[in-house]
Amino acid sequence: GLQKPVLYQMDGDKKVAIEGAFTVAGNRIGFQLGSYDHAKPLIIDPVLTYASYLGGSNTDNIGGFNQFYPSGTFGSTQALAVDSAGSIYVTGYTYSADFPTKNSYMSAHPGKMSGSDWPSIFVSKFSPDGSSLVYSTYLGGNGLDYSNAIAVDSSNEAYITGSTTSPDFPVTAGAYQTICSPEPGNSGNVVANCNSPYYASAFVVKLNSSGTGLVYATFLGGLDGATAVAIALDDVGRAYISGNVQSYCRTGYSYTCFPTTTGAVISGSQTTGSSFQYAFISVFDPTGANLLYSTLFGSEAGLCPGYSCADHGSPTYGTGVAVDANSGAFYLIGSTMAADLPTTSGVIQPTSGPLNPSQTDRLLGIHGLIAKFYPITKTGTTLQYATYLGGATANYADVPTGIVVDSAGYPYIDGIAMSPNFPVTTGAYQTTCALLPCSAAYVAKLNPSLSTIEWATFYGDLIGSRNSITMAGPIRLDGSGNVYIQGSTQTGRLTTVNPVEPNAGGYQETFVAEFDPTGSKLLFSTFVGNGGTGDNASYAPAGLAVDTDGNIYLAGNTTDPGLIVTPGAFMTTESDFNGQCCAYGNGFVAKISALGTATVALVVSPSPAQAGQTVTMTATVTKTATYASVPTGTVAFDNGTSVLSTVALDSSGVATYTTSSLNPNTYTLTAIYSGDSTYPTGNAAQTLVVNGLTATVKVTPAPASIT
Numbered sequence: 001g002l003q004k005p006v007l008y009q010m011d012g013d014k015k016v017a018i019e020g021a022f023t024v025a026g027n028r029i030g031f032q033l034g035s036y037d038h039a040k041p042l043i044i045d046p047v048l049t050y051a052s053y054l055g056g057s058n059t060d061n062i063g064g065f066n067q068f069y070p071s072g073t074f075g076s077t078q079a080l081a082v083d084s085a086g087s088i089y090v091t092g093y094t095y096s097a098d099f100p101t102k103n104s105y106m107s108a109h110p111g112k113m114s115g116s117d118w119p120s121i122f123v124s125k126f127s128p129d130g131s132s133l134v135y136s137t138y139l140g141g142n143g144l145d146y147s148n149a150i151a152v153d154s155s156n157e158a159y160i161t162g163s164t165t166s167p168d169f170p171v172t173a174g175a176y177q178t179i180c181s182p183e184p185g186n187s188g189n190v191v192a193n194c195n196s197p198y199y200a201s202a203f204v205v206k207l208n209s210s211g212t213g214l215v216y217a218t219f220l221g222g223l224d225g226a227t228a229v230a231i232a233l234d235d236v237g238r239a240y241i242s243g244n245v246q247s248y249c250r251t252g253y254s255y256t257c258f259p260t261t262t263g264a265v266i267s268g269s270q271t272t273g274s275s276f277q278y279a280f281i282s283v284f285d286p287t288g289a290n291l292l293y294s295t296l297f298g299s300e301a302g303l304c305p306g307y308s309c310a311d312h313g314s315p316t317y318g319t320g321v322a323v324d325a326n327s328g329a330f331y332l333i334g335s336t337m338a339a340d341l342p343t344t345s346g347v348i349q350p351t352s353g354p355l356n357p358s359q360t361d362r363l364l365g366i367h368g369l370i371a372k373f374y375p376i377t378k379t380g381t382t383l384q385y386a387t388y389l390g391g392a393t394a395n396y397a398d399v400p401t402g403i404v405v406d407s408a409g410y411p412y413i414d415g416i417a418m419s420p421n422f423p424v425t426t427g428a429y430q431t432t433c434a435l436l437p438c439s440a441a442y443v444a445k446l447n448p449s450l451s452t453i454e455w456a457t458f459y460g461d462l463i464g465s466r467n468s469i470t471m472a473g474p475i476r477l478d479g480s481g482n483v484y485i486q487g488s489t490q491t492g493r494l495t496t497v498n499p500v501e502p503n504a505g506g507y508q509e510t511f512v513a514e515f516d517p518t519g520s521k522l523l524f525s526t527f528v529g530n531g532g533t534g535d536n537a538s539y540a541p542a543g544l545a546v547d548t549d550g551n552i553y554l555a556g557n558t559t560d561p562g563l564i565v566t567p568g569a570f571m572t573t574e575s576d577f578n579g580q581c582c583a584y585g586n587g588f589v590a591k592i593s594a595l596g597t598a599t600v601a602l603v604v605s606p607s608p609a610q611a612g613q614t615v616t617m618t619a620t621v622t623k624t625a626t627y628a629s630v631p632t633g634t635v636a637f638d639n640g641t642s643v644l645s646t647v648a649l650d651s652s653g654v655a656t657y658t659t660s661s662l663n664p665n666t667y668t669l670t671a672i673y674s675g676d677s678t679y680p681t682g683n684a685a686q687t688l689v690v691n692g693l694t695a696t697v698k699v700t701p702a703p704a705s706i707t
Helices: none
Strands: 007-011 014-017 020-025 028-033 047-054 060-062 080-082 088-094 120-126 133-139 145-152 158-164 182-184 190-192 201-207 214-220 227-233 239-246 277-284 291-297 316-323 330-336 367-373 383-389 398-405 411-417 440-446 453-459 470-477 483-489 509-515 522-528 539-546 552-558 586-593 598-605 615-623 633-638 643-648 654-659 665-675 682-691
Touching (some): 060 539, 080 552, 088 586, 330 398, 522 586, 598 682, 633 654, 643 654
Parallel strands (some): 398 470
Antiparallel strands (some): 007 014, 047 586, 080 088, 158 201, 239 316, 316 330, 411 440, 509 522, 552 586
């Protein structure tokens, strides 16, 4: 059930706990409060507004695969989006024939081949309160279909991307590519050859706002096993996708090349070196009919001093993509073992740096990469900046997995750092890690030219054990520049701040953390899972969003029955497969409401006053959380013995009351604020002295008299 809320007031620099509990009426959650000092703000920590499972009776997974180095380790993808009304959209893959559908484009599981079950894609939209589905649909063909990432535009149309081996995947007429993993046929025709995992194609699908139809759907790839792992949109509806591809398109090979365009850094038809594993970034026009820009990115010569390079051809993987909303520039992030990336001068790390000479582990010699491209133009887009990002010496696996760009054009990166000398900055929240390899999450802010690290911090276990790996995935910003990350950890010793659950339980659990705009303070951090009650929890992050009010939305996956679900949520118990609860796992979604505090200021004018004089009391209620909306609610004006009037706050958070009925006295006037669901109650008091009527002197001609 829902955890007890954390309420307190400040007494100097100490927290004084206040008794309180949740109350539930239907699907609305409120507070029952114990006694507290009404003259001081009451602080209610962020609470779990709703949490729900999502799935059927077989394996269901929100998000998908984001491989970032050859050891086979996978990171989380951004498989959640939120629209302006607060509805969550998620995507992933399912083996369940009874996955919940509603208002669907495809109501039955399509994934059957040779009598075996195959994964199909799902896309689901929740109501803003998490109590129901607005729509939920299968999507796919007669093969292996995986959806890894989702984005939603201003018209509430959802874009998804991933990989498919289905020749009959539902592409649309007029789309850019309508044949899956095309291969030259015997008669000069082009045929599909994507019926095995080794010849998958990437895809992009745009759903209409009701989830009942496709606006467009297209393949992307040659005969090369392309997989898309990330998607971003610009304000005109162009879709930017990134991922990785095994490009075998060389002289003497009959493979169909991965499609690239003019201005490509590495052309799909010119991969002549020994490397074959590349990242890619591609941009589609708003109709899905034209490829505006597409390039491979990685090592052309195949230089790779790290371990197992001969096996993997100095591999490079794409892990994320982002668009600068103001300039139109766009970014690719990823990981590489290549020593000869096409970096540019003046960047943070133009070279990969020396490696540890004892290359005995596949975690060694893997660097992060960040590439920035000029905005889309009619004449083609070219590379603007490119840099490595990782430890300078004894490099382990330092991999970026999430990226977001602020309104000033500064990119923020997060991921996993295994190098103890990863370039964290002085004054950052955490500048050391406990392990070797480090095995901590990291967050970094870079300048737009990729020439300076504005700040960078670790976030991980400060005690450590060999298996306490912490990695970050999705990253987002709020309107005040606070930075939010979602990740997973194998340790219960992460520092938490105002958590919605007390501690981690089991082998692996999802976390959400918020840093201030300077990277020096951890403002909020919590585990999200079973509240420390299970021993075998398996919680994997799958998506993160933050709205303008600072509410946090997240998605993940679990095989544990102990998720803290909320009353009235869409699905409050995990599916039972043939009596084996949770053996296969479901996805889950959750919303954490960041409740603000409010201060009340009372001004009385005039003060002091005379009896019979008009007195105006003005109460101003101000939010203390920078992300929060203007407070609403009412103010009761009290004269110390009775309530004079109750007045609603206006759109600026101000309530005014005027009276002329105060008798001579000393009053303690109090403005008592009763908040909405976002704020606790509070008050402010002023002392007002009301004097008696002033005597007036009346002079008559004679004799003089005083009245």
